Amino acid sequence: xxxxxxxxxxxxxxxxxxxxxxxxxxxxxxxxxxxxxxxxxxxxxxxxxxxxxxxxxxxxxxxxxxxxxxxxxxxxxxxxxxxxxxxxxxxxxxxxxxxxxxxxxxxxxxxxxxxxxxxxxxxxxxxxxxxxxxxxxxxxxxxxxxxxxxxxxxxxxxxxxxxxxxxxxxxxxxxxxxxxxxxxxxxxxxxxxxxxxxxxxxxxxxxxxxxxxxxxxxxxxxxxxxxxxxxxxxxxxxxxxxxxxxxxxxxxxxxxxxxxxxxxxxxxxxxxxxxxxxxxxxxxxxxxxxxxxxxxxxxxxxxxxxxxxxxxxxxxxxxxxxxxxxxxxxxxxxxxxxxxxxxxxxxxxxxxxxxxxxxxxxxxxxxxxxxxxxxxxxxxxxxxxxxxxxxxxx
Amino acid sequence: xxxxxxxxxxxxxxxxxxxxxxxxxxxxxxxxxxxxxxxxxxxxxxxxxxxxxxxxxxxxxxxxxxxxxxxxxxxxxxxxxxxxxxxxxxxxxxxxxxxxxxxxxxxxxxxxxxxxxxxxxxxxxxxxxxxxxxxxxxxxxxxxxxxxxxxxxxxxxxxxxxxxx
Numbered sequence: 001x002x003x004x005x006x007x008x009x010x011x012x013x014x015x016x017x018x019x020x021x022x023x024x025x026x027x028x029x030x031x032x033x034x035x036x037x038x039x040x041x042x043x044x045x046x047x048x049x050x051x052x053x054x055x056x057x058x059x060x061x062x063x064x065x066x067x068x069x070x071x072x073x074x075x076x077x078x079x080x081x082x083x084x085x086x087x088x089x090x091x092x093x094x095x096x097x098x099x100x101x102x103x104x105x106x107x108x109x110x111x112x113x114x115x116x117x118x119x120x121x122x123x124x125x126x127x128x129x130x131x132x133x134x135x136x137x138x139x140x141x142x143x144x145x146x147x148x149x150x151x152x153x154x155x156x157x158x159x160x161x162x163x164x165x166x167x168x169x170x171x172x173x174x175x176x177x178x179x180x181x182x183x184x185x186x187x188x189x190x191x192x193x194x195x196x197x198x199x200x201x202x203x204x205x206x207x208x209x210x211x212x213x214x215x216x217x218x219x220x221x222x223x224x225x226x227x228x229x230x231x232x233x234x235x236x237x238x239x240x241x242x243x244x245x246x247x248x249x250x251x252x253x254x255x256x257x258x259x260x261x262x263x264x265x266x267x268x269x270x271x272x273x274x275x276x277x278x279x280x281x282x283x284x285x286x287x288x289x290x291x292x293x294x295x296x297x298x299x300x301x302x303x304x305x306x307x308x309x310x311x312x313x314x315x316x317x318x319x320x321x322x323x324x325x326x327x328x329x330x331x332x333x334x335x336x337x338x339x340x341x342x343x344x345x346x347x348x349x350x351x352x353x354x355x356x357x358x359x360x361x362x363x364x365x366x367x368x369x370x371x372x373x374x375x376x377x378x379x380x381x382x383x384x385x386x387x388x389x390x391x392x393x394x
Numbered sequence: 395x396x397x398x399x400x401x402x403x404x405x406x407x408x409x410x411x412x413x414x415x416x417x418x419x420x421x422x423x424x425x426x427x428x429x430x431x432x433x434x435x436x437x438x439x440x441x442x443x444x445x446x447x448x449x450x451x452x453x454x455x456x457x458x459x460x461x462x463x464x465x466x467x468x469x470x471x472x473x474x475x476x477x478x479x480x481x482x483x484x485x486x487x488x489x490x491x492x493x494x495x496x497x498x499x500x501x502x503x504x505x506x507x508x509x510x511x512x513x514x515x516x517x518x519x520x521x522x523x524x525x526x527x528x529x530x531x532x533x534x535x536x537x538x539x540x541x542x543x544x545x546x547x548x549x550x551x552x553x554x555x556x557x558x559x
Binding site: 094095125126127131133135138140141148156163167 | 420422426429449450453456457460464465469520
C-alpha cells in the first residue's frame with residue numbers, strides 16, 4: 001500500500017504538495033478500512049455466530065430480518081443506538097464514558113498491520129507482530145476502567161478477572177510467537193508470510209513439532225485473551241450478570257461486544273499470518289491485481305475458517321472455573337511454551353533451512369486426524385435431524 | 395514542521411497526563427492518567443524512529459506495569475475512600491525536592507554540548523538491538539536477566555510463605 005502511494009507520488013501526479021496528498025490518501029484509506037471492514041465485520045459475525053450456535057443446538061436462530069436474517073446485525077445496531085444511555089448516579093462519569101472507547105481503540109489499532117494480500121496492507125511495520133500483540137494490551141486498561149467506574153461489585157469482579165486473565169495468557173501467547181520469529185528472523189507481518197509457501201507442508205504449522213504445539217497454544221491463549229467461551233469468566237452470565245459491562249446500556253454496551261466479535265478476526269489473522277501461510281497462493285497469473293484479489297480471498301478463507309472454529313468451540317465447551325483457567329496457563333502453557341522456544345532454537349540450529357521431510361510427515365498425520373474427525377462428525381450428523389443440517393436456509 | 399507539531403502535541407499529552415497523575419485528588423484517576431503519559435512517550439519513541447522500543451514500552455508499561463499498579467490501587471483496603479489516600483503532604487519539603495530536581499536537570503541541559511546528528515533512519519531497528527544485546531552488551535544484558543530471575547524467585551517465595559502457614 002505504502003509503496004503504491006509512493007510510486008504515485010514519485011510519478012509527479014500531484015505536483016508540489018505530494019507529501020500532503022500522500023498523507024491524506026493514507027488517512028482516507030485507513031478510515032475506509034476501519035469503518036468499512038472492521039465494524040461491519042463485527043456486526044455480521046454477531047449474526048453468523050448466533051446462527052451457528054442455533055444450528056449446533058438444533059434451533060433455528062435469527063432468520064426474520066432480511067434474507068435468512070442477514071440484516072439482524074443492523075437492526076440490533078439501530079436498536080442499541082435508540083436506547084437510553086444510562087450513566088449510574090454513583091459511577092465515576094468520566095471514566096465510565098471513556099472505557100468503551102479504549103476497548104474499541106484496542107480493537108481498531110491492529111487493523112493497521114493486517115496483511116490482506118501482498119500489497120494490500122496499510123503499514124507493513126518493521127515490528128508488525130509485536131505491534132499487534134502490544135496494542136491489544138489497551139483492552140485490559142479499558143476493561144479495568146469499566147469495572148471500576150461502574151461502582152458495582154459484579155463489574156469490579158468482572159474487570160479484575162478479565163485483567164488477571166489477559167495478563168496471564170499474554171505470556172504463553174507472546175512465547176508462542178517466538179518460534180516463528182526465530183525461524184524467520186523478522187517481526188514484520190509480510191516478512192513472516194513471505195518466509196512460508198502456499199502449500200501446507202511449507203506452512204510454519206507443519207515446520208516442526210514445536211511450532212505445531214505453539215500454534216495450538218497461541219490459538220487457545222488468544223481465545224482466552226479475547227474473553228471467549230470456554231474462558232469467558234469476566235462476563236459469566238450465570239455468576240456475574242454481565243461482568244464489567246453490567247452497568248452499561250445502549251451503544252456503550254454494544255461497543256464492548258463489537259470489540260469482542262471483531263477480535264475474532266484479529267485472532268484468526270494472527271494465527272493465519274504466523275502459522276497458516278497468510279495470503280500465500282500459487283502464482284497462476286502474472287496480473288498483479290488479479291493476484292492480489294486471489295491472495296485476499298485465500299487470506300480471508302483461512303481467517304474465517306478459524307473464526308468459525310472459535311464459534312464451534314464456544315457452542316461446544318462449558319465454561320472453565322477460574323482456578324482451572326490459571327492452572328492451565330501457568331502449569332501447562334507457560335512451561336510448554338518455553339520448551340517450544342528452546343526446541344525450535346535447537347531445530348533451527350540443526351536444520352537452518354528447515355526439514356522438508358518433517359513437513360510431509362506432519363501434514364500426513366494432520367490429514368489422517370482431520371479425516372477421522374470428519375468421519376466422526378458425519379456419523380453424529382447422520383444420527384441427528386437431517387433436514388435441519390442439510391438445509392442451511394431454514 | 396509537521397514533525398514539530400506532532401512532537402509538541404505528544405509532549406503536551408505526556409506532561410498534561412503527568413500533571414493529572416500528580417495533582418488529581420482521586421488516586422484511581424491518577425493511575426488511569428498514567429496511560430496518557432505512557433502513550434505520549436510511545437508516540438515520541440515512534441517519532442524518533444525507535445519503533446521496537448516504542449512497542450516494548452507499550453507492552454511492558456501499559457500491558458504490565460499500569461495493570462499491576464491498577465491492581466495494587468484497586469485491591470487496597472479502603473479504596474472507596476479515594477480522597478483520603480491522596481492528601482497533600484508537607485508543601486515545604488515538596489518545594490525543596492522539586493527545586494533541587496529542576497536545578498539539577500536545568501544544569502544538565504545547559505551544560506550538555508548538544509549537536510545535531512546526521513539523520514539516518516535504520517530500516518531494520520531490531521537487528522541492531524539484537525546484535526548489541528548479544529554482542530557488545532551481553533554482560534549487562536545477562537546481569538539484568540539475573541536480577542529479574544531473582545525478583546521472580548523472591549515473588550514465589552513471598553507468596554508461598556502464606557500458604558505454608
